[in-house]
Amino acid sequence: MNWITKNLKEWQFTLSIGSSSELFIKIVYLVLLWSTIKLLLIGNVVWGEDYFILLSDPFSGPDRLAMLLNITAVRIYYMYFVIPFLGLILAGLLGFHNVFTRIVVWFLFVNLHFGNGAVSTGGHHLIQQLLFFHIFLFRVKSEEVSYLSSLGRFIHHLAYYSIWLQIAILYLVSGIWKLKGDLWLDGSAMFLTLSFKEFGFPWIANTLKENTIFLQMLTWMVLAYQVLFISLVWIKPIRKWVLLFGAAFHISIIFLIGITDFGLFMIASYSIFINNHLAEKILRKIRLRRVLSLSA
Numbered sequence: 182m183n184w185i186t187k188n189l190k191e192w193q194f195t196l197s198i199g200s201s202s203e204l205f206i207k208i209v210y211l212v213l214l215w216s217t218i219k220l221l222l223i224g225n226v227v228w229g230e231d232y233f234i235l236l237s238d239p240f241s242g243p244d245r246l247a248m249l250l251n252i253t254a255v256r257i258y259y260m261y262f263v264i265p266f267l268g269l270i271l272a273g274l275l276g277f278h279n280v281f282t283r284i285v286v287w288f289l290f291v292n293l294h295f296g297n298g299a300v301s302t303g304g305h306h307l308i309q310q311l312l313f314f315h316i317f318l319f320r321v322k323s324e325e326v327s328y329l330s331s332l333g334r335f336i337h338h339l340a341y342y343s344i345w346l347q348i349a350i351l352y353l354v355s356g357i358w359k360l361k362g363d364l365w366l367d368g369s370a371m372f373l374t375l376s377f378k379e380f381g382f383p384w385i386a387n388t389l390k391e392n393t394i395f396l397q398m399l400t401w402m403v404l405a406y407q408v409l410f411i412s413l414v415w416i417k418p419i420r421k422w423v424l425l426f427g428a429a430f431h432i433s434i435i436f437l438i439g440i441t442d443f444g445l446f447m448i449a450s451y452s453i454f455i456n457n458h459l460a461e462k463i464l465r466k467i468r469l470r471r472v473l474s475l476s477a
Contacts, residue, residue: 217267344453
């Protein structure tokens with residue numbers, strides 16, 4: 182019994198998050214905070230008694246175990262999901278989180294953002310997967326030498342690169358499906374998308390539609406980017422430019438088509454590709470500003 186207690190304490194307190202992983206969690210949590218507060222403004226319609234859509238076929242697999250908000254009797258208590266979720270997100274932004282709190286964050290996210298299929302996007306599906314992997318984003322202090330520390334390092338790296346692969350595979354699958362259609366191959370997909378008045382800002386779309394050659398080239402660039410991302414992102418000298426192009430692409434989607442959540446979630450997920458050295462610099466600046474603001 183003492184051995185179990187000792188190892189549980191070591192698991193919780195001597196395993197610390199890496200700089201790259203910590204920055205990734207902060208940025209993803211920040212977007213989650215915005216996304217959840219936005220839905221909370223219409224919370225009773227999204228989750229509560231005025232719930233306007235019921236999933237006829239709840240998600241299968243492990244997600245089904247976390248779909249408590251699909252139970253009608255539970256829906257009136259949706260704030261008991263929202264408040265702890267926002268509290269843990271805020272705590273995580275301040276650096277207070279561990280493997281146990283991250284499990285709860287994943288559990289609450291699945292319930293809140295998949296409790297109503299009408300408010301879930303492809304970005305939410307991606308974040309659901311990344312939040313599961315982020316549970317295991319810990320590493321052992323460099324001076325720790327034990328079987329448990331070795332296992333901790335292995336699990337951290339496995340989760341860390343699983344997030345890389347999840348993002349890369351998402352792009353690859355999306356690109357392959359686009360290759361099966363004529364609209365992306367002939368370069369007309371962007372032009373037709375901007376023709377829908379329901380999306381984005383019509384005056385921007387109308388301006389871009391006048392330059393059909395530019396839109397055709399942009400369509401092919403996006404297609405090539407999605408198919409090649411899984412290879413290019415591993416090449417360190419060009420990784421920064423690959424990510425900058427992707428960020429610019431998703432920002433343009435936000436303004437041109439109005440798909441905000443998906444774009445922000447994708448950009449937030451890019452933070453996992455930032456190396457530990459740069460991530461530590463960014464985190465130090467965040468900590469310094471926090472200290473200065475508290476002392477002011």
